[in-house]
Amino acid sequence: MDNKKYMRIIKKHGKDILASDGMKIEKTCIQHGIFSVYDHSLFVTRMCLHLADIFSIRVDTCALVRGALLHDYFLYDWHIPSKVKNTHGFTHPNTAFRNASRDFKLGIIESNMIRRHMFPLTPIPPKYRESVLLCIADKICAGYETIDGFKRRFKKRFRRLDTNA
Ligand SMILES: [Fe+2]
Numbered sequence: 001m002d003n004k005k006y007m008r009i010i011k012k013h014g015k016d017i018l019a020s021d022g023m024k025i026e027k028t029c030i031q032h033g034i035f036s037v038y039d040h041s042l043f044v045t046r047m048c049l050h051l052a053d054i055f056s057i058r059v060d061t062c063a064l065v066r067g068a069l070l071h072d073y074f075l076y077d078w079h080i081p082s083k084v085k086n087t088h089g090f091t092h093p094n095t096a097f098r099n100a101s102r103d104f105k106l107g108i109i110e111s112n113m114i115r116r117h118m119f120p121l122t123p124i125p126p127k128y129r130e131s132v133l134l135c136i137a138d139k140i141c142a143g144y145e146t147i148d149g150f151k152r153r154f155k156k157r158f159r160r161l162d163t164n165a
């Protein structure tokens, strides 16, 4: 993955999003393992650009970047026990969409990307190429982040057993 190239594209189209107060909140909220929601959103955006590149898929790059950056703009920590936690998987696309449309001007592609990115957990499928890419990239990145978290916990436990021996 050409991170430098993708970061240039992301900054070009999403500078205002990256600098927003919402993204500051995302930096304080854990998504998976040690990844904050901000880290996850950037990872997913780079993965979207990467998938579009390797499969030569024609996309609206600006919409792809902005929709991917904002797809998890729900702005709370879903690990903190609350009523929200149990339904988070189903409800956060709409929460993210509400917050994102309050803070930014969204086009139809970005809106669809955010609202449909949890398919098939949420039943309505994504409509645009960019939304499908996001749906796939999100699952790849979430899988990677979750496995990374398990690996870290596993290593930590073995280190502890080592020092106790
Ligand atoms: Fe999500």
Ligand SMILES: [Fe+2]
Pocket: 040, 044, 071, 072, 138
């Ligand atoms: Fe996500």
